[in-house]
Amino acid sequence: MARVTVIGAGSWGTALAMVLADNEHDVYLWTHRENQAEEINTEHKNEAYLKGVTLPETLNAGTSCQDAMDGAAYVLLAIPTKALRDVLSQLIPFMKQPMYFVHAIKGIEPSTFLRPSEIIKHLVPEALRLDVSVLSGPSHAEEVSLRKPTTVAVASSNANTSNQVQDLFMNTHFRVYTNPDLIGVEMGGALKNIIALGAGISDGLGYGDNAKAALMTRGLAEMTRLGSEMGGNPLTFAGLTGIGDLIATCTSQHSRNWRAGYLLGTGHSQEETLQQMNMVVEGVRTTKAVHQIAKEKKIAMPITEAIFDVWFNGKMAKTAVDELMNRTRTSEMDSMDELFGERPF
Ligand SMILES: NC(=O)C1=CN([C@@H]2O[C@H](COP(=O)(O)OP(=O)(O)OC[C@H]3O[C@@H](n4cnc5c(N)ncnc54)[C@H](OP(=O)(O)O)[C@@H]3O)[C@@H](O)[C@H]2O)C=CC1
Numbered sequence: 001m002a003r004v005t006v007i008g009a010g011s012w013g014t015a016l017a018m019v020l021a022d023n024e025h026d027v028y029l030w031t032h033r034e035n036q037a038e039e040i041n042t043e044h045k046n047e048a049y050l051k052g053v054t055l056p057e058t059l060n061a062g063t064s065c066q067d068a069m070d071g072a073a074y075v076l077l078a079i080p081t082k083a084l085r086d087v088l089s090q091l092i093p094f095m096k097q098p099m100y101f102v103h104a105i106k107g108i109e110p111s112t113f114l115r116p117s118e119i120i121k122h123l124v125p126e127a128l129r130l131d132v133s134v135l136s137g138p139s140h141a142e143e144v145s146l147r148k149p150t151t152v153a154v155a156s157s158n159a160n161t162s163n164q165v166q167d168l169f170m171n172t173h174f175r176v177y178t179n180p181d182l183i184g185v186e187m188g189g190a191l192k193n194i195i196a197l198g199a200g201i202s203d204g205l206g207y208g209d210n211a212k213a214a215l216m217t218r219g220l221a222e223m224t225r226l227g228s229e230m231g232g233n234p235l236t237f238a239g240l241t242g243i244g245d246l247i248a249t250c251t252s253q254h255s256r257n258w259r260a261g262y263l264l265g266t267g268h269s270q271e272e273t274l275q276q277m278n279m280v281v282e283g284v285r286t287t288k289a290v291h292q293i294a295k296e297k298k299i300a301m302p303i304t305e306a307i308f309d310v311w312f313n314g315k316m317a318k319t320a321v322d323e324l325m326n327r328t329r330t331s332e333m334d335s336m337d338e339l340f341g342e343r344p345f
C-alpha cells in the first residue's frame with residue numbers, strides 16, 4: 001500500500017481520496033481550511049462539497065504542508081488550474097524525497113497556455129519528481145463518492161508510470177484505463193468544459209436535444225482540431241477523456257460548467273452566474289485561453305468563439321446561436337478529412 005497525499009479537499013479531491021482510502025492506501029487529504037480538516041477527521045464528512053456523503057474513517061485530513069509531503073510516494077493534485085502555481089509553491093519547500101505527481105485538473109493557464117502537467121514540470125525541480133501523469137475522464141465527484149460505476153484514463157509519457165497509477169486507483173467501481181497520450185488526455189479534459197458551457201447556454205435558451213447533439217458533435221470536431229494541433233492524438237478525442245467526458249459534462253446537472261452556461265442562457269449576467277456557483281467553473285478561463293490560442297494558430301473554432309463572445313463580450317446568446325446556424329455552408333466530410341486524414345472509402 002502506498003502513502004498518497006491528495007492536495008485539495010474540494011469535491012474532486014475528496015472523492016478521489018475516498019477511492020484511494022477504499023483501496024487501503026495511507027491517504028493524507030491536504031486542505032487550506034482548518035475547520036474542514038476537523039470536519040473530515042471527526043465527523044467523516046465534507047458537507048460543503050459532498051453533501052450527505054460519509055467518508056471512510058481511515059481518511060486523514062490536515063493543513064500541514066510538512067505532514068503532507070513527509071514520506072509521500074504519490075501526490076495527487078485536485079485543485080483548480082488557477083491555484084496550481086500558488087499551492088505548489090507552498091509545498092515545494094517541504095518536498096524532501098522524489099515523488100510521483102498525478103493531477104486530476106481540467107484546464108489551461110490563460111496567461112501561458114500551459115497544461116497542468118507542464119506547470120508541474122516547470123515548478124517542481126527534476127530531482128523531486130519521478131514522473132507526472134494526468135487522471136481524467138467522465139467522472140462527476142458526486143457519483144464517484146457514492147461508489148457508482150465510473151471509468152477514467154491515466155496518461156503519462158512513461159507506460160510503467162501509467163500502469164502504477166492504474167493499480168493505485170483501480171477497484172470494482174472505479175475502472176482505470178491507460179493511455180500513452182498525455183497531451184490529448186489533458187486537452188480533452190480542458191476543452192470539453194467550453195462545450196459544456198455551450199450546452200448549458202443552449203438548454204437555458206430552451207433549445208432541445210437536436211441543438212445539444214449538434215453542439216457536442218461539432219464541439220468534438222473543434223476539440224480534436226485544436227487538441228491535435230497542440231500535439232495530441234486525434235483518436236484520443238474519440239475515447240473516455242474526449243467524447244466520454246463531453247457526454248458526461250454536457251448532459252449532467254452535476255456539471256458546474258453546464259450549470260454556469262444554463263444560468264447565462266436563462267438571462268443571468270456573467271457576474272450573477274459566478275456568484276451563484278460555489279465551486280470552480282474551469283471552462284470560463286479555458287475559453288479565454290483557447291480563444292486566444294485558436295486566433296494565434298489560425299484554427300477554426302466557431303463554437304468556442306461564440307461562447308467567448310457571449311461570456312466576455314456580452315453578446316446575446318440567441319444572436320450567437322443564430323450566427324452559428326447561418327455560417328457559410330460546408331461539408332461534414334471535409335472536416336473529417338482534416339481531422340483523420342484520407343478517407344478509407
Ligand atoms: N468535481 C468534479 O466532479 C471533477 C472535477 N475535476 C477537476 O478537478 C479540479 C478541482 O475541481 P473541484 O474539486 O471540482 O473544485 P471545487 O471547487 O469543488 O474545490 C476546489 C478546492 O480547491 C481549493 N482551493 C482553491 N484555491 C486554492 C488555493 N489557492 N489554495 C488552496 N486550496 C485552494 C478549494 O478551497 P476552498 O474551499 O477554500 O475554496 C477547494 O477545496 C478542477 O480542475 C476540475 O475541473 C475533474 C473531474 C471531476
Ligand SMILES: O=C(CO)COP(=O)(O)O
Nearest residue numbers: 137138139140255256257
Ligand atoms: O469534469 C467533470 C466530470 O468529468 C466535472 O465537470 P464540471 O467541472 O463541469 O462539474
